[in-house]
Amino acid sequence: MEQLGLGLIGTGRIAHSHLRALADYLPARVNSVFDVLPDRAEAFAQQFSIPSVSPSLEDLLARTDIDAVIVATPPFAHAQPTIAALEAGKHVLCEKPFSLSVPEAEQMVATAERTGRFLAVCSARYRHADGARRAHELVAAGELGTIYHARSSAFRLRGRPGIDMFTDATWFIDKTRAGGGALIDIGVYQIDLLLWMLGNPHVTSVLATGFQGIGDPPPAGVVQTVEDHAVVMIRCDNGASAVLEIAWSSNITDNNAFLVFGTEAGLRLNPLRKVTVSPDRKPVEERLLPEEGPESRGFGRVTTGFVDDILAGRQPWTSGRDALEVTRVIDAAYRSIATGRAVEIASIPRLAESLER
Ligand SMILES: NC(=O)c1ccc[n+]([C@@H]2O[C@H](COP(=O)([O-])OP(=O)(O)OC[C@H]3O[C@@H](n4cnc5c(N)ncnc54)[C@H](O)[C@@H]3O)[C@@H](O)[C@H]2O)c1
DSSP states (O other): OOEEEEEEEEEEEEHHHHHHHHTTOTTTEEEEOOOHHHHHHHHHHHHTOOOOBBBHHHHHHHOOSSSSSEOOOOOGSSSSHHHHHTTTTTTEEOOSSSSSSSHHHHHHHHHHHTTTTTEEEEGGGGGHHHHHHHHHHHHHTTTOOOOOEEEEEESSSSSOTTTBBBOOOOOGGOOOHSSSSHHHTTTHHHHHHHHTTTTTTOOEEEEOOOOOSSOOOOOOOOOSSSEEEEEEEEETTTSSSEEEEEEEESSSSSSOEEEESSSSSSSEEETTTTEEEOTTTTTEEESOOOOHHHHHHTTTHHHHHHHHHHHHOOOSSSHHHHHHHHHHHOOOOOOOOHHOOOOOOOOOOOGGGGGOO
């Protein structure tokens, strides 16, 4: 296979980002699109010169010029097209968050493993940034010693989708359709990155808090049933821990940080710096990469990386198994928020060697 034939399911906001990433990208060609809103799909196909609009999901999946699909629908519509596509023999890149529930995520992973197709999830978006990749290389090479902790703090000032932006997409603030608020919507990227830096261990327990009510209330007729802010503490079976502070609405600036704690050295991302201690116990900070601009953040690489990996026959980031682990953490965090207690997560079997990256 020299060129990957792609199908696109859902032609909303994020679909534009995928198509911009694929513009002039010769290894892939989008051959058809489908959306439950046919007019939207038609306009999208015209804008990006896509040769066909499929009248149904089944029609799109029956096409022989489609090897893989991108599922770019809202969270409540991820599982069904993903499973149908895998059953039809297509590889799948599914938008984040992976799914609304653990059983749904398990079914998606089980289908990929049974059909032998690759399943990847866009929560890997931040792994593709130059700084994150280099940081992970240093971690994997053992340059930081043993990694025992990682921390992510990511705060938006006013960035609630459905209220402060994307005001047409009120599904973002509806728990039944989005699965939750800031934690599942944008925290999913950070949990993916935290666990990746820790070596993708199994998470054994989660303690979390949530808060809603920062900023103007939603417009009349719209009800917000999800959190604006969450704090999650994670304990892993390899002895490591992680802390996530995430908010899509806050009254805080300039305090975003991603930190990796090793016994020999630490890392701070964006810009990537390695921190050690001199013999006279002074901090030594070594700048490894410049400040990340849009290019080095690599937003579109989740799309082109998927294409490259499928053509090379290897599992793209984030695998369905890793996404299932992230889903378990998020599910446990919401249960912890609801009960006020730490939630234990039962161990899960590891993935077959052949599908691991
Ligand atoms: N908007 C962003 O900045 C952004 C960024 C990263 C990831 N995402 C993720 O991408 C996904 C989509 O978000 P969006 O912002 O593009 O939403 P959107 O509401 O702009 O677009 C979603 C599209 O999916 C279509 N759709 C709904 N159900 C469908 C189904 N069953 N089959 C086919 N089409 C269906 C809708 O008609 C709509 O055109 C979400 O999971 C979101 O979390 C969004």
